[in-house]
Amino acid sequence: MTRMGYQEEHEAFRRTVRSFLDREHEPNLAHYEKIGGLDRDFWRKAGAAGLLGLAHTGGGDFTYYAIAAEELGRSAGSATTGSSLMADVATYILIGHGTDAQKEKYLPGILTGEWTQAMPLTEPGVGSDATAITATARREGDAYVINGEKYFISNGAGANLLYVVAKTDPSRGAKGMSVIIVEADTPGVSQAKIPMIGWRQGDTGAVNFADVRVPVSNLVGQEGGAMKILMATFLEDRIQIAARCLGAASRALELTLDYVKQRKVFGQRVIDFQNTQFVLADCRADIRITETMVDTAMMRLREKQFTFEDGAILKLWATQMEGRVLDRCVQLFGGAGLMDENPIARMWTAARIQRIYAGTDELQKVAIARGML
Known part of the structure; x- marks a missing residue:
């Protein structure tokens, strides 16, 4: 039955998602449990199936993400592997606020699954109140130097493209927060998986930044615009x-x-x-x-x-x-x-x-x- 507000192209996409999960996710749970979570091959296959970067390929229609989320929830195995595919919602940040150079650099890899994304926001002592974060990004010439610890980050241990939320001007509170792209292999970045009683093989992680230096050009949107x-x-x-x-x-x-x-x-x-x-x-x-x-x-x-x-x-x-x-x-x-x-x-x-x-x-x-x- 076609749902209220959905077009045939949406329902066709639903069938694609369902087919992919039935083929690549549910039968491989034992493998994912053995290796501790989803592997890079899963992400590449998701990219090949057209399930990644939907903010770009779906023309900005969030309905496609909602469908992917519902079908992921409908997969019993998602109780083991967690939110996984939904970390790709970060693409909306890149599409809506990234520069042309940032999109040119990262979008092709996002679509193929070579780049997997996470948004480090929450910190060990800071949960629901995002404005209380203490991670900082200090400007030094043409670079930001990032320090801080992020916790309970979806896709945090495995993602290699991080949209880090840090304070570029701590004196301004919420108005001093910015989003900065950090590639996970940048010196000073460390990632670790957090064991959970639910989503046991899901990727909930801790990310630490110790004097991580990235170009100012990695700023997403305006400084203070997080x-x-x-x-x-x-x-x-x-x-x-x-x-x-x-x-x-x-x-x-x-x-x-x-x-x-x-x-x-x-x-x-x-x-x-x-x-x-x-x-x-x-x-x-x-x-x-x-x-x-x-x-x-x-x-x-x-x-x-x-x-x-x-x-x-x-x-x-x-x-x-x-x-x-x-x-x-x-x-x-x-x-x-x-x-x-x-x-x-x-x-x-x-x-x-x-x-x-x-x-x-x-x-x-x-x-x-x-x-x-």
Whole structure:
């Protein structure tokens, strides 16, 4: 069924993403677990399939990213490998704010998967309040010298193209923050993977910058212009997270339906109990509501009517919805739902990340309340 606000080219792209993940992602989870995450070959294949650099190839239509996010969430294996492909949302920063020279240098490699991207923003003592970062980029002639530590960075351990958010003028607070491109092999850059209870083979990393020297020409946008860049990125990020939650909840319901139709208790199928039917009905209702919210958000984004408050409401609802649905599904699986080899167990664990990742529930509530005040 064609979804509200989607054209045939969008649905064709959905089929492409689904085919790629079914072919290159799901069957190779054992391999990714063995090597500790996605490998460079995966990224090259994603590039060949046309799944990277969609800000460029998709003509700026964020709908393509939302589709990729939903289908990634619908892949049970994403509970193991994490957000992966969605780190490519950073391309919007390059397209929207990068110089012609920066685009010429990096876009070809982004499209082929040779360059994989991350945006080091969060720090060990700084989470939701981006303006409190302490990383600095000190101007020395025609170079910036970057120092600081970044933590909980999506794609942070493996990315080789980093959009670093640092303070070029600490005295100006939020107005003194800038985005600077740093290639990960630059002297002074070190990266390490952070073990997580969810997304166990996902790439959540720590990145350290010790007197990292890069040309001033690596500045993205204007000096002091990071918050303007980030605010636009946050809006899009809220939608892709919600889409991923939607995909995960939909897949969990499919897995649970298959299970309760086969599992018998006291001589009858689990699905034949009225309680089971009511629980499944609640899941279906939650998913349909979220589907409408995501699709409406996409249409409002295209019309430039999607607000920061809208994004906060969407992320708050979708992440909590995924948690509710996965919890109900595990309950219907019973003991089998707690076995590590069962995809539903990993999906349940991974769902917990979403209410903290990329802005906690509490931060979303603050944003919503400010809109009312």
